[in-house]
Amino acid sequence: MDRPELPLLQLHAFTVLAEELHFGRAAARLGIAQPPLSQQIARLEAKVGHPLFVRAPGRVALSPAGRELLPSARRALAGLADGLAAARAVGSGQAGRLRIGFSASLALTVLPGLLRTFRERFPAVELDIREMTTVPQLAALHEDAVDIGLLREPPPAGEAAALGFRTVLTEPFVAVLPSDHPLAPRRTVEVGALAQEPFVLLPRAVGPGLYDRITELCGSVGFAPRIVQHAVEWQTVCALVGAGLGVSLAPASIRRIRLRGVAFRAVEPGTVRTRVAVAWRRDDPNPLVARLLEAVGAE
Template structure:
């Protein structure tokens, strides 16, 4: 095995092509430098220099080894600073879970903010529904979630990152598009409904039934993903209640109408474990403090 001192000695000689000048550069005498290079050659099993009393030249092996030696020395020189930055949270990796709809507006804004403020922090992304994010956070498989409430406040820290309206998605040309006003609950009494599945999309299910009296005999489909709901609306299967961000999906054959008496009830939160140990997470949260989309 070779040492970093031997590598530094080799690089100095390779760049100076003179043992005397290389020794001067390293503030040492020539004999110890010669011994360092000889030990390095023995350690790696190849001759790095052709040398006599008048000249020093790199061998082909020495030329190839020089670039690797420089890389190893750069890594060694940068390692303490990298360790300090990781400890401080200005470098490292943050694993972020996100819901599919958050990708339409919120997540891109969050990622841009991280890139601008913390360029040395890497982000790993995982698409998950809120329940999966909570499980992954508890298992320390995620650092940060972009998820829907509610959460256990004793275990999780959370912060609202977005509030938006809930919209009524209807097939293009549907009679509700001709009302000339926001849709009211009485307008929906006989409409076939595409609803959020209460087991997998509990947040949206509870929100909708708190805003609109739902007759379960009118429910024709129960699904967990907003994208699926909008596709079903485009196929004429019924109407659906969706977050405003989903109007950006660009699916043909669907129109979006405001719901009367409702402002911005749909919340999306940043979510993290209160006892999280990743320093980069706390830096990210600091730079997202007060940030909303």
């Protein structure tokens, strides 16, 4: 047998009358006349199949069926109120879930401050943080697998027209050297002095923009790096450099990776910089995206 659906308007009228036990006062609380209230209660009693109130001259009381229904009616109305409040919070960007992809190296620079600022402003938002390199981030944004990307070297304008990008910071490069390398005692290393060195770099496939920026830096002084080893994470790149497999050029924030046997030195020329950007889908209706972009602006 199908369960009868109880309209929330009737449940509301029922609970108010159950609290007031007076049709006139209940109608006043509801902002309606007494006859419509009586009609709502009559319809609800017809659905239940039993009287919900015992009516006597000058007296209204809950019937046994009414006493049984009242707790469930209150729970249903409270659940609706909670649902409406939650929906309003999500719709206004005060609550909900935000999926953020980030490049691992950004945990050494902009990510902690950005998340702290966002958390302080929107403590009810659930953050789903996912570490991934640039190319997978772009794919995840296109596929609606993440809402926000924090990445290095976004693609040129026109290659990802569906996405928006906002620069968060730019930073120079540093030379990554074995600590016993002949150039390690210097405070600044000329990039051209690395022309004959073997290089350890990230593969171009995971971050073509950053890879091209590094080769551009080498090309600006007349050589192409001789790459002998690839590693996907900068910490691994630094570890391989410390093991003597070669040298590298890396964003300056990589200096925060502390590994024995590795030296970081400023480079000359220092005019080539790497760009860090926040990325999002331009047509994303999630209001939390706009809230995070506001937090980026506050950084």
